[in-house]
Amino acid sequence: MSARNPQLNRNGELTHLLTLEGLPQAVITHILDTAEPFASIGEREVKKVPLLRGKGVFNLFFENSTRTRTTFEIAAKRLSADVINLNIGASSTSKGETLLDTVDNLCAMNADMFVVRHSQSGAPHLIASHLEAMGRTHVHVVNAGDGRHAHPTQGLLDLYTIRHYKREFQGLTVAIVGDVLHSRVARSLIHGLTTMRAAEVRVIAPRTLLPSHVETLGVSVHNDMREGLRDCDVIVMLRLQNERMKGALLPSAGEYFQQYGLTLDKLALAKRDAIVMHPGPMNRGVEIDSPVADGERSVILPQVTFGIAVRMAVLSIIASK
């Protein structure tokens, strides 16, 4: 990979979306601005625009995720693209074909865009580099989640949601609560918030669920949730993966809820107008209590709606390059 940011073309325009790390503030702002009009398309009678008509968007999911795949499928269809869903776990990989051979084959079928989900960090980068090496500069990659590395469209929809409710990032204190260690969602959001110059980003978690040297990402660390939530503007709860609950990292789901579950009680410590976010799917009664999830400060469902708009923005910006 060249020293140049592999997501940007020679003119500094977005050509792949791989990670929010290192993405210039102006590019992020452009994506959020582009998403604005799309956010209202869903309420129209006819929800389609012809921006990607005749383009082939390939959902290349090496890791199963019906929810994320569906949001990209909806976004692409609203842009009038032709969508091909490929659950690769069940096909070529099992036949021993390499990742890049699969990509080359799909390019030969005139794919215009790959939306890639992979359990291994770096897979979308690898594909983007390969496309560039092969001179296929008209084919674009969007990272839909790779290992523990990044989930940039989730990060962008989180930023969109925060901007929507708080107008600007300056002066905001954002708390990210839970399993930061295994969360690409947290990592992408932290990079995004740092770039957008949020006043303070706090991570709140037990030591066992924090990456070592997490402070180097520019966040402050809290092990006590009540202390960490004090005067926050935005609270982002992370999903506690079921497998963590059974492992040695945590005492029990009940005790986790006791210490790190967001209840109305704990929420009262944040600012009066604080918003509550969650990437979904929620574990009610584990990381979040139902009165909070369904309460008036929850913006969890608007996040989903904005997620479609943000993905439409990313796909349409990239396709126009």
Add this chain to the structure above:
Amino acid sequence: MSARNPQLNRNGELTHLLTLEGLPQAVITHILDTAEPFASIGEREVKKVPLLRGKGVFNLFFENSTRTRTTFEIAAKRLSADVINLNIGASSTSKGETLLDTVDNLCAMNADMFVVRHSQSGAPHLIASHLEAMGRTHVHVVNAGDGRHAHPTQGLLDLYTIRHYKREFQGLTVAIVGDVLHSRVARSLIHGLTTMRAAEVRVIAPRTLLPSHVETLGVSVHNDMREGLRDCDVIVMLRLQNERMKGALLPSAGEYFQQYGLTLDKLALAKRDAIVMHPGPMNRGVEIDSPVADGERSVILPQVTFGIAVRMAVLSIIASK
């Protein structure tokens, strides 16, 4: 759920299709009438009409059924809708998300319609009630089969088929033969025939495959098939689920065929112009003999064709509300 019929809006118009039980005769007749022109669309060169253009129809199948899912997918695509297939068994449920959280998320993606298949009776009702409670009156639910409870579009296509061949319901004797106990198809058809005032509905089955107090549904009961078929106008054979054949409810598939399989011989006891129906997939040689299934009185394949038209009618009526 309110005392009001949850399928009808304040103006008495169909807004969800959950069950044929309690559905007014006028509403059923309106659906059947609306299906008439759609029944001929399949024979045209271009099979599409733009009634649902830009609408999002979500096939929410918590229970696998390629056949039913396909008929709804075809119906929705002929109406120019965007169709998203979600096989939920394999996704969010396994991640511990609740049914209603899944529904809320899909609503946040601007779903317009849910076609729901679920192994638990009442799931589509639950979703419809939830949508109403959340004020999402523009989102509609169609029950594509819930547990042993109802399969209303199958009931409607059965009614359509009967009306197509017999012109009217008055004076008709209809026999429903086989595993009534486990059959949502039978239940929906019985409610439909009662509402449409068929002269007589008979159920024919061994005692072990009949619900207790089945007579309260307004049917007469026959354990002897030859007696039950006498002078019938319409014979509806039910599928014998494979798992029943292995269970304690029945002696053997061979003996079942002997007593309750429809042969030319037994068919001769019905009226000369009786029609033979089956919801499919058939077990030839178990509940129906091939010469009957493929014979001139079989309307089993027209049922499938009418099924697309009836589903188009339901989707388009509901979407216009």
Add this chain to the structure above:
Amino acid sequence: MSARNPQLNRNGELTHLLTLEGLPQAVITHILDTAEPFASIGEREVKKVPLLRGKGVFNLFFENSTRTRTTFEIAAKRLSADVINLNIGASSTSKGETLLDTVDNLCAMNADMFVVRHSQSGAPHLIASHLEAMGRTHVHVVNAGDGRHAHPTQGLLDLYTIRHYKREFQGLTVAIVGDVLHSRVARSLIHGLTTMRAAEVRVIAPRTLLPSHVETLGVSVHNDMREGLRDCDVIVMLRLQNERMKGALLPSAGEYFQQYGLTLDKLALAKRDAIVMHPGPMNRGVEIDSPVADGERSVILPQVTFGIAVRMAVLSIIASK
């Protein structure tokens, strides 16, 4: 099946594509000619033509193959057809329904075309004969691979590729290397090359991977690869199925590569301008070495691109009958 070629209608026009065996040269040439303009559609901004608008193409895959299914799906969508993907392994078959009952049901849903993949040789023929017997002459079948029998669209795309690079078949020597015994790809290509009057078709393989009496197909047989490759114009490498490598038919993957893997070294024995083909997915280091697969004489990726064009040609020719 009648003595008449079941693929052609009474006017000698293609109505099903089942096998290249016995397909007249003029019909093959017509398909290849029709594919020419489609081959450039993929490079256009908008990749669609309205030839199959409103038509229902059913991908009926009784055997899983994401790659082949995807190429047909892309071809059908570029022709503006409505595509329904049915993975039948997981549905009706398990419910005990017969193949022909499934087909009848889908016809009743107004299917216009079936793209059929089946592990049993002859399944697409059976379906085509059944459709004819039922008088459904407006419904068409395309064989997407049946058992060891045929894979005619693969054969056609191979012919297209050869004609594209070599202009004509007369005078060409084509070597097909590898597991001919289990390969429907090889069988289809041999029939195609014979019909198109290639000068010589050689098969190169160990005895254990050759059908008995393979010479009766009109090919010459070589067990020594270096001898067989000498002065070839075209080299078609076959995929070595993983299961063969573990079986008793072969000593080991390493030894196979040694003897029958295509390396730059062996490639040098063919003509200077020889092209290298492979149906994919490739086993690099087993039947083909990476410097060859990625080398300048490899036309493996163009084959994929031409495959879409050839499938568009077949679907559109058949649909116009």
